[in-house]
Each structure stands twice: as structure tokens, then as C-alpha cells.
Amino acid sequence: xxxxxxxxxxxxxxxxxxxxxxxxxxxxxxxxxxxxxxxxxxxxxxxxxxxxxxxxxxxxxxxxxxxxxxxxxxxxxxxxxxxxxxxxxxxxxxxxxxxxxxxxxxxxxxxxxxxxxxxxxxxxxxxxxxxxxxxxxxxxxxxxxxxxxxxxxxxxxxxxxxxxxxxxxxxxxxxxxxxxxxxxxxxxxxxxxxxxxxxxxxxxxxxxxxxxxxxxxxxxxxxxxxxxxxxxxxxxxxxxxxxxxxxxxxxxxxxxxxxxxxxxxxxxxxxxxxxxxxxxxxxxxxxxxxxxxxxxxxxxxxxxxxxxxxxxxxxxxxxxxxxxxxxxxxxxxxxxxxxxxxxxxxxxxxxxxxxxxxxxxxxxxxxxxxxxxxxxxxxxxxxxxxxxxxxxxxxxxxxxxxxxxxxxxxxxxxxxxxxxxxxxxxxxxxxxxxxxxxxxxxxxxxxxxxxxxxxxxxxxxxxxxxxxxxxxxxxxxxxxxxxxxxxxxxxxxxxxxxxxxxxxxxxxxxxxxxxxxxxxxxxxxxxxxxxxxxxxxxxxxxxxxxxxxxxxxxxxxxxxxxxxxxxxxxxxxxxxxxxxxxxxxxxxxxxxxxxxxxxxxxxxxxxxxxxxxxxxxxxxxxxxxxxxxxxxxxxxxxxxxxxxxxxxxxxxxxxxxxxxxxxxxxxxxxxxxxxxxxxxxxxxxxxxxxxxxxxxxxxxxxxxxxxxxxxxxxxxxxxxxxxxxxxxxxxxxxxxxxxxxxxxxxxxxxxxxxxxxxxxxxxxxxxxxxxxxxxxxxxxxxxxxxxxxxxxxxxxxxxxxxxxxxxxxxxxxxxxxxxxxxxxxxxxxxxxxxxxxxxxxxxxxxxxxxxxxxxxxxxxxxxxxxxxxxxxxxxxxxxxxxxxxxxxxxxxxxxxxxxxxxxxxxxxx
Numbered sequence: 001x002x003x004x005x006x007x008x009x010x011x012x013x014x015x016x017x018x019x020x021x022x023x024x025x026x027x028x029x030x031x032x033x034x035x036x037x038x039x040x041x042x043x044x045x046x047x048x049x050x051x052x053x054x055x056x057x058x059x060x061x062x063x064x065x066x067x068x069x070x071x072x073x074x075x076x077x078x079x080x081x082x083x084x085x086x087x088x089x090x091x092x093x094x095x096x097x098x099x100x101x102x103x104x105x106x107x108x109x110x111x112x113x114x115x116x117x118x119x120x121x122x123x124x125x126x127x128x129x130x131x132x133x134x135x136x137x138x139x140x141x142x143x144x145x146x147x148x149x150x151x152x153x154x155x156x157x158x159x160x161x162x163x164x165x166x167x168x169x170x171x172x173x174x175x176x177x178x179x180x181x182x183x184x185x186x187x188x189x190x191x192x193x194x195x196x197x198x199x200x201x202x203x204x205x206x207x208x209x210x211x212x213x214x215x216x217x218x219x220x221x222x223x224x225x226x227x228x229x230x231x232x233x234x235x236x237x238x239x240x241x242x243x244x245x246x247x248x249x250x251x252x253x254x255x256x257x258x259x260x261x262x263x264x265x266x267x268x269x270x271x272x273x274x275x276x277x278x279x280x281x282x283x284x285x286x287x288x289x290x291x292x293x294x295x296x297x298x299x300x301x302x303x304x305x306x307x308x309x310x311x312x313x314x315x316x317x318x319x320x321x322x323x324x325x326x327x328x329x330x331x332x333x334x335x336x337x338x339x340x341x342x343x344x345x346x347x348x349x350x351x352x353x354x355x356x357x358x359x360x361x362x363x364x365x366x367x368x369x370x371x372x373x374x375x376x377x378x379x380x381x382x383x384x385x386x387x388x389x390x391x392x393x394x395x396x397x398x399x400x401x402x403x404x405x406x407x408x409x410x411x412x413x414x415x416x417x418x419x420x421x422x423x424x425x426x427x428x429x430x431x432x433x434x435x436x437x438x439x440x441x442x443x444x445x446x447x448x449x450x451x452x453x454x455x456x457x458x459x460x461x462x463x464x465x466x467x468x469x470x471x472x473x474x475x476x477x478x479x480x481x482x483x484x485x486x487x488x489x490x491x492x493x494x495x496x497x498x499x500x501x502x503x504x505x506x507x508x509x510x511x512x513x514x515x516x517x518x519x520x521x522x523x524x525x526x527x528x529x530x531x532x533x534x535x536x537x538x539x540x541x542x543x544x545x546x547x548x549x550x551x552x553x554x555x556x557x558x559x560x561x562x563x564x565x566x567x568x569x570x571x572x573x574x575x576x577x578x579x580x581x582x583x584x585x586x587x588x589x590x591x592x593x594x595x596x597x598x599x600x601x602x603x604x605x606x607x608x609x610x611x612x613x614x615x616x617x618x619x620x621x622x623x624x625x626x627x628x629x630x631x632x633x634x635x636x637x638x639x640x641x642x643x644x645x646x647x648x649x650x651x652x653x654x655x656x657x658x659x660x661x662x663x664x665x666x667x668x669x670x671x672x673x674x675x676x677x678x679x680x681x682x683x684x685x686x687x688x689x690x691x692x693x694x695x696x697x698x699x700x701x702x703x704x705x706x707x708x709x710x711x712x713x714x715x716x717x718x719x720x721x722x723x724x725x726x727x728x729x730x731x732x733x734x735x736x737x738x739x740x741x742x743x744x745x746x747x748x749x750x751x752x753x754x755x756x757x758x759x760x761x762x763x764x765x766x767x768x769x770x771x772x773x774x775x776x777x778x779x780x781x782x783x784x785x786x787x788x789x790x791x792x793x794x795x796x797x798x799x800x801x802x803x804x805x806x807x808x809x810x811x812x813x814x815x816x817x818x819x820x821x822x823x824x825x826x827x828x829x830x831x832x833x834x835x836x837x838x839x840x841x842x843x844x845x846x847x848x849x850x851x852x853x854x855x856x857x858x859x860x861x862x863x864x865x866x867x868x869x870x871x872x873x874x875x876x877x878x879x880x881x882x883x884x885x886x887x888x889x890x891x892x893x894x895x896x897x898x899x900x901x902x903x904x905x906x907x908x909x
Contacts, residue, residue: 008430009168009190012226015199024164032167036158045151046202049144050374053419056137057120057377120375121254121308121352141418149206156207165209168219191224191430197311200355201373203422205406222399223358223427230340230365239343241270242301242437247290248276249307249351250320258382259306259350262389269393269437270301277322286322287331295335299342302435303366306381309351316360319351329360340365346398346435348388350381358427367432368398372423380420383413397434402426451833451898458897459833462890466825467703475825476612476709479885481768483713486876488776494718500637501720501811502743502783503804504531505795507750510725521754523547525558527725529565531747532576534728536569540740542636543569544577544629546607546748546762546804549591563596570601570653575636579607579629600656603664605629609806611764614708614813616690623665630810631688632661635668637744637815638680683817697824705827709820709885710809712769715777720808722795723781724750732787744811748804751797763800770805774798820879825887832891836898843902857903864899868892 012023015038024032172188190209194200200223209219246263248256263272275293277286294303308320316329329336336344346368349357354371361369376384387408391401402424410421428434451459465471487493506527511517516524528545535543549562569576578591591597591604607629609615615628639649651667653660668681697705725747727733749762780792796802813819843860875886 009171009188010193010224010430011164011190012193013199014195014226020199022161022164024167026167026171030167030171032164034160034164036155036160039151039155042148042151042155042202043198045144045148049141049148049419052137052141052144054120054375056141056418057375057380059137060377060379120377121350121372121381138415138418145419145422149203152202152206153208156209168209172219187220189220189222191428192221193224193226195226197355205425206422220399220403223425224430225359225362225427227359227363228429229363230337239299239301241440243271243273243299244302244304245293245296245300246272246274246304246306247293247319247321248274249305249309250277250322250325251307252320252323254307254378255382256306258379259385262382262386263304265389266393266437269440277325281322283322283325286325287327290321290327291332291335294332295338297342300339300344301346303339303344303347305347305349305351306385307351309349309357310353311356315356317354317357319357329357333360333364336361336364336366345432346370348385350376350385352376355425358425362427362429365429367429368435369427370398370402371425371427373425374423376420376423377417380409380417380423383409383417384420384424392437395437395439397436399426399428399434451837452901454900455833455898458894459829462829462894463826466829466887466890469702472825475887475889476822477768479887479889480612480709480712481772483711483876483879484715484769484772487713487880488772492880494714496715496718496777499718499720499812500743500815501808502740502745503720503722503795503808504535504725504728504745504747505722505750505802505804506725506747506752507795507797508752510750511752513726514729519754520752522549525549526561528747529558529561531725531728532562532565532569534734535740535745535747536565536572536574538734538737538740540574540743540745541640542575542577542633542744544579544605544633544744544746544807546579546629546746546807548579548581548607550580559596566597566601567655570655573652575640575653576602577605577629577632577636578602580604580626581606581608598655598657600654600658600660600663602653603632603661605632607803607807609803609810611801611803611806612710612712612767613704614710614810616708617688618695619689619692623661626661627665628688628810630807631684631814632664633744633746633807634684634811634814635664635681637811638684639668641742642680684814687817687819688814703824703826704822705824707822708813709822710806711813711818711820712767712809713879714809714812714818715773716770716779716805716808717773717777717782719812720746720805721782722779723784724793724795727781727784727793730787733784733793736784738783746804746808746811748807749802750795750804751800751802762803764803764806766799766801770801771798818883820883820885822885823887825890828887828891829894832895833898836895840898840901860899861903864896864903868896 009024009026012021014021014023018038019035020038022034022036168188168190192204194202194204204221204223207219207221209221244263244266246259248259260274266272273293275290278289281289294300305319310318312318312328314330316333318326318328321327344366347361347366348370349372352372352375355373358369358371370388372381384405387405388401391404392398396404406421406424409417413420450456506517506520506523511520514527516527528547532543532545566576580591591602604626605628606615606626615630617623617627617631649667649671651660651663668685671681691706694704694706697703698707723733723737728737751763778794779796779798780794782792784793785791786793796805871892872888875888878884878886
């Protein structure tokens, strides 16, 4: 009801013979008892006040609403206070007041044109009339109220209650309630339970406990029940808007128009439904109508009753639901229990004598009930409910609304309705979540998304981790390894027979076997020339050289050897692609400008790569000066293997000064426009471009959103074949090499240490997925075997990843249109937070957490576990089938944290 840190006290007061026992409990089981003598004087003051109170309001009815006399008037000089009877109906006479105050009313709850008497919302036994002498009953009522409250406060200041008052003061002084600096202090609360009923009739809400305790602050009395058999939820149902059921009871002698208008003022912020007696209904039908409405499976948040009511021994109170038709709370209990399970939190009875009703409903598990302890005049009932509904419309809780309403009746309408502020009382379960109509603007909708403290910490942590490059790199690495394992276990491995790419790797063995590579950095150009010459003899149509040839001056003899090898390849119309990089100011660094190699003989493609992402082209200018290395190789390979292109392409390498890359890209564009849509060349071009959002996020935020990934979940042996460079130059092994006219060849570093590891080096850390594949399929050649042992030649390294192998994966992806889009982890974290919140709210609406048993929590945990496993399988399969990588770990962890609201033993609000 209050924040956990707000002090709460529970005070039970019981009368045994002529002694009243006070028992105070608070904190961690602290308990204190005292006893004082019951005050007969206080009881006498109460009866005097009650008689004058009733006389004043019956006089108000007689003077404001005279009625026609009955045929046979019955007079009496006094009326009896005591047990009431809703079955008696009497009429008044000019100059007299009808104690019971009942006349017939129409079906809409209106009185009949002023001829009916608007009186008390209850009925009293004994006589039919009270003669009203010309007395100032207003003044007498004010005096009686003062006498009652004075005697009540004097009784409660009894010396034997000092220890209880001091205990409250000491506890409040040592337990200040934290609050924002600008917020007013929250009142402390005493939950009061009284037995017998006579004690509960006293105005305990007026107890000036805080005024005689130094530092105690303001203390409010909230009533409770000594008997509570049902628990209540600490978290209310979360409906789209609150639902309020209004039961219009017997309108005999009353006017419900003011009640209707007051409640209808909430229709913009709550769903209000009216029910009650209709003309022609039998008593059984009206009972059925009301009970079915209460037990509506959609559920209610609030229940209002308007009409006559009364206390009734053993029946929990009694309601007049139609003329001469009554229903007890005991009869309604099964339907009220259903409404409670569907979210009913609050009930208001704008009727008379509701102490029994309140105690019965609290015992049934309704967490908050407002009743009138005494008879209440119809006009006072209108004034009360109008003020109360105005407070609810301002989104305050029912306790504050009742307190403000009573203060208003006391200060603003004390002359019109004296003592009316003493009549209403709030009965509440100590652990209830106070009902209020929540604001429904967009600001409130955003506010409702604000996470709990631990959720906010988890959300901030997950978002922070998702934006860190080191976390992204580690997460992608482990996810790709998981994908490799999943692909292997499910048998979704592409064929590893005759991949279209052959890697010629200059590895450690090649360096040891050739003296020219004693210092492989920079690479010996004559060695490259020998490799190119030998591969051209094997009919290779496309050769890529993943080496930069722009470094310090080299031996002219080596330069000439390379030039001759290139010239020989050009004569055979072989496509040669050499590597280049973007230096400072995006300056292209590749072949020496003073090289003797003609620009029409070879093409340069940049080898800038950031593992594990693809190197793509730009949407606006795909190849301004150079294209990605692997992209060019894939296009050339496809041109050679597409007959329609090869026959009419019209561009070949030549030993001229023409710019071969420009001619090549222009020819590709011409053929694409002239050819049929959807051809392989067009598909390669379509899949080769950066997404605009990827470029923006990378340059502005440093985040490669929607970047395309290298799919290391595919084993290397399905992407490329490999042989060591030394085997190409060895006469014993070169004979084993087949015709290469249907393959593209890349000459790449094979992982030797001189290439280094880093952004600008030729090596990268070994991806975990490749490491997994090496445990399953060794990095060996399927084309050439060792001439001595006959075993396949091992090539490459298991310690790191040569970036040439990264280009090989790009070549494979371009050629097969394999595209894997990486959904940003930060996006998925945000989506997981939203889904976690929405699921949590749905579960709240489905069933209140406070009602959950261990079985419910275990069922939810089982459901969430199954959902988690299913999401993992779906995510893994979508990677393979749809080429989409949905980050899973961080979003799943955050999603589970959001569900702690429901699965923990004490759910949070």
C-alpha cells in the first residue's frame, strides 16, 4: 500500500466486558499491548451525536421535500436506534420527517417530480414519524460532534496508552521515509481493527495521534479486519483501461441522477458499466443479472453500489437491489470471489451502515472498500461521490481521494452538511496496491516503459556491451563457431568436391625450399614471375596476386622477369589482378608508377579487409579507381564461365596504355543492360554493395550496422582448394596439377610470421569457426600428393588466418550469392527489452502474480526455457537458410532478466 520503507502499524482494539485491549504490532514482529477501561461516557456521547445527526438530516428532508400525507398517518414522539430493517417503507407528512424515508421511485432511479422524499440511504425500526420542533438542529449537531470528538480524544490520551503512542513516535523518528526533496512527507498509517462493532462506530479517523507525539508527523488511520482469510495481489491487473461496474440498487425515496453523473465523468479514462433492476424483472432475475455482471470473465477493477444498505448479523451486510428485494453479501460471495480473481481491487458503497459489508469484503480478498458507517442523506451522498470521482479523475489513489473528499466536506460544506465528513471510512488490506486510474497520455505510455532498477542496470549493461567493438568481435567469433558446429551436426555442409578457387600459398615450407625467399618481405618478384608463368602453362584463365608491389626499389632483373611473365600471360588472354590498398587520403597504393607493366595488361583490386566482414563496393560509385580484389576475381570468373558474356564481351588484357579496369567495368555494364535480367553477373553486382545504413553507421557511429559477414560456418575445403607454392615449381608435383581453365587461382601469403598480424598485415587471428573445421577437416590439398609418401600435401597454418583466405571466402560468397546480414546486437537488445516488457504485461493481465503458486512459476520457467531453446534453433537455422544473423546471447539474457518480475517468489510492481 505504501512504499516498502514507509512505516506501518497494526492496531487491534477489542472490548472484553468493560475493558478495551489495545495491541500494537509493527516492524520485524515487535508487539506491544495495553488496556484501558471502556468509556460509557464516550458511548453516550456517540449516541447523542448519532440521534441529533439523524434528526438534522431527516429535518432537512422534510423541509426541503414535503410530500403528500398518507391516508392514515401514524405518529410517534421518538425513533429507535438499533438494528435496521430494509423491508419497512413509510411516507412523511408536512411538518414531520419519515424516519425510514422510503417512497416508490421510478425505474431510472429518479424521484417522482418532487413528490417523493429524498432522504437517508437506509431504514430504521420503530415508529413511522418524528415530530420536528423548531430547534436549531445544525447548532446542536455541531455541539454534539465537538463533544463526541473531545471525549474520544480524551479517552485515547489515557495514560495507559502512553507506551503505545511513544512506540509509534520512536519508530517513526528512527525510520524516516526517503522521498524526493520537493515531495511532501507521506503520512504514516495505522491499520485499525475493532471488535465488537460498537467500537468500530467511533470516528477513529479523527484520532489526533500525530499532534501529541513530538516528531511523529502525520498519521492516518486506515481500517482493516480482524479476520482476513484471502490474500490480495501486490500488483494490480494491467488493463488497457480500468473497468468499473456500477450497481444501481433500490431507488425508493432516492435520486441516483447525481451518482450517475459523477461516475460518468470517468468514462473518458475508464470503462463504466451500469447494471441493476429493470421494470418487469422478478426478484430472481435481478439477482441473476447482478451476480452475472459481477462475475464477468473480463473482470473489473472497481465496484460501486448506490442505494439502500444495512448491517445484518451473520450475513455480512445486506443490499436493497430492487423494491422489496434484498441480497446479502454472503449470497454474493462466490461471484465476488470470481471478480477478485479477475482483478477486482476496489469497492465503494455509497449507501448506509456499511461496517459489516466492508469487513466481509476484506475477508473475501477485496483489497480496498469504502463504506458509510452511518446513515447518509441522499444529497450528502451526491456531494461525496462527486468530490470523490473528481479526485479519481486526477489519477490519485483511493486513500488520498477519500482523505481529500472528507477534508472538502469538512471545510467547504460544514454549514450545509455538518458531520458528513465523519461518516466515510476506508477498509484496506495492509499489503494492497492502492487503486487509482492511471494516466493514459503518451507521456504516461512512455513512463510505463521505464524499467525497474535492476532491469535498467541490465539494459544499460547489455546495450553498452553490444556497442563495444571488442565485445562485437568476440560475440561474432563465438557465434560463427556455433554456426559451424550446428551446420556440421545437421549435415548442411556444401559439397567439398572441386571448389572453383585454388589458393597457391607461399607458406613456411615454400620459404624454406627457395633461397630467394630468405627475406620474404618484400616478396621476390622473380618468384612471383615463376608462379605466374607456371600457372599460365596450366591454362589458368584468372590469376589474383595478393601482394603489394609498391615497396622499395628492387633488382631490375627481377622486375623484368615479372614483366615478361605478365606479357606471356597477356598473350594467352589471361586476366591478372594485383592487390592494392587505400593509403592516406584514400590514395591508391599498388604497382609502382614507374613500373614497366602496361595499365592495359593487368587490373588492380584493393585488398583492404576487416575480418569477419565482407569488403564491398559503394552504391554511388562501385569502382571509382579500383574494385575489391575478390569482387573483381568473381566477375572475371563468371565472365569466363558465362557463354553469352564470353562470346560478346569484347575486352581482353592487352599490352597497351589503355585502362583495363575501366574497359572491363564498362563492358560488364553494357552486357548487363543488353542481357536478360537476373543473370549471374547482375546478381554478383547486386550483392556486392554496402547498405547505405552500414556506411552511415560506420562513419558516424563506428558501428557496422547491417554489415555482410564472411560465413566461416562453411568449411574452408568447400570454399577453396589449396596447394603450397613450392609444389607449383616442383617438377615432381606440377605434373599432378590438372587443367586450371575452369578455376580461378589466387597467389596469397600462407601464414608465415614475416607477414605479421594486424590491420595492415597479411594475417589475422584464427576465427574459432575455422579452428573447429581444422579439427574436422585438415587443411590439405585434394589436388597434389606428396611424391614420396603419397599423402595429400598440407598447406597453410592452423595458428592464424591468412587474409588471402578471407578474400577466398569473399570470392565464394560473390560467386554463390551467399549473403549473411548481421542484425546489430544493440537493436536486438532493445527489441528483447520491449518483448520482455510486453510479455510481462501480458502475463500480468493473464493472471495476477500474487496468486501464483510454485507450480505456476515452474510452468512459466518451463515455458520460457522452451521458448529460449526454440529461439536458439530458429536463429541458427535462419543464419543458414535466410542469411540473417540474429544476435542471441545478450538479448536472451536481458529477456530473462525482464521475466524476473514474474518468476521470482515476490513479483515486483
